[in-house]
Amino acid sequence: MSADPAGEGAAAVHRVAVVSGGSRGLGRTLVERLLADGWRVATFSRRANEFTAATAEAHPEDFHWAPADLGEPESMRVFARNVGRRFGRVDLLVNNAGVLHQELLLTTPSKQIDSLITENLTSPIQLTQACARLMTRHGGGNIINISSINAIRGYRGVSVYAAAKAGLDGFSRSLARELGAFNIRVNSIVPGFFDSDMTADVTDRNREKIQHRTPLGRLGTVDEIADAILFLTSARAHFVTGQSLVIDGGITC
Numbered sequence: 315m316s317a318d319p320a321g322e323g324a325a326a327v328h329r330v331a332v333v334s335g336g337s338r339g340l341g342r343t344l345v346e347r348l349l350a351d352g353w354r355v356a357t358f359s360r361r362a363n364e365f366t367a368a369t370a371e372a373h374p375e376d377f378h379w380a381p382a383d384l385g386e387p388e389s390m391r392v393f394a395r396n397v398g399r400r401f402g403r404v405d406l407l408v409n410n411a412g413v414l415h416q417e418l419l420l421t422t423p424s425k426q427i428d429s430l431i432t433e434n435l436t437s438p439i440q441l442t443q444a445c446a447r448l449m450t451r452h453g454g455g456n457i458i459n460i461s462s463i464n465a466i467r468g469y470r471g472v473s474v475y476a477a478a479k480a481g482l483d484g485f486s487r488s489l490a491r492e493l494g495a496f497n498i499r500v501n502s503i504v505p506g507f508f509d510s511d512m513t514a515d516v517t518d519r520n521r522e523k524i525q526h527r528t529p530l531g532r533l534g535t536v537d538e539i540a541d542a543i544l545f546l547t548s549a550r551a552h553f554v555t556g557q558s559l560v561i562d563g564g565i566t567c
């Protein structure tokens with residue numbers, strides 16, 4: 315099933331996806347799978363790496379990488395503007411990049427609180443506004459915010475990250491009401507624990523606990539989370555908006 319976010323049979327034009335944080339982890343997998351599916355893909359991260367360099371070389375017409383930092387919301391607008399100039403349109407935005415910092419609230423410095431909210435909530439909102447404006451010019455689009463089960467269940471040490479991710483879910487629902495009239499769908503994907511650099515520091519003991527509490531008995535893979543995201547980009551999800559789709563092996567059930 316080919317992905318057709320605007321639902322306009324856009325076979326003649328190149329569909330354009332913006333994926334934040336596409337150099338590693340889930341973002342990288344999305345970049346690879348969207349390019350393989352015929353999309354043009356624009357992504358940013360703070361640093362280039364072997365993957366972004368090799369992909370730019372392999373897909374000179376269809377891949378755009380530029381540095382941008384979630385800690386600087388203005389860089390989101392600059393990035394979106396440059397994507398608009400280079401590719402002419404945006405059909406899909408995946409707000410994938412996120413920053414996890416674990417610390418009990420009682421000892422978290424105020425600066426750290428500010429930056430976690432900026433990186434995980436303010437910057438995705440700014441990027442969404444800039445991309446949604448581009449989407450309205452071409453008949454519609456699709457916005458997918460990557461949340462976390464921390465938004466729907468309590469875990470020690472992640473209260474600020476959880477607040478930002480829950481904010482992203484609320485943002486998705488209300489924005490779906492605002493943008494439906496423009497044929498723009500807005501949904502959240504709510505992943506449970508999956509293997510990536512973000513979970514590389516989980517101790518063996520905690521990993522066992524997670525597996526024990528997960529009905530499917532394991533962590534997820536980036537491909538399993540990407541499958542759900544690609545479902546939302548497909549024609550099979552054209553009537554889905556304003557929803558949070560939990561992909562967690564059942565740990566929150």
Ligand SMILES: NC(=O)c1ccc[n+]([C@@H]2O[C@H](COP(=O)([O-])OP(=O)(O)OC[C@H]3O[C@@H](n4cnc5c(N)ncnc54)[C@H](OP(=O)(O)O)[C@@H]3O)[C@@H](O)[C@H]2O)c1
Pocket residue numbers: 334335336337338339340341358359360361362382383384385409410411412413414433460461462463504505506507508509510511512513
């Ligand atoms: N892994 C999990 O178990 C899990 C569970 C639930 C939800 N999530 C969410 O899923 C999403 C993807 O997670 P992941 O595990 O794939 O992450 P990851 O492996 O840590 O990759 C993060 C990506 O975002 C970029 N990034 C990080 N900080 C950035 C910043 N300040 N500015 C710009 N780019 C930045 C990274 O590149 P640079 O470092 O070069 O900037 C990288 O490309 C995140 O939103 C995360 O919160 C993850």
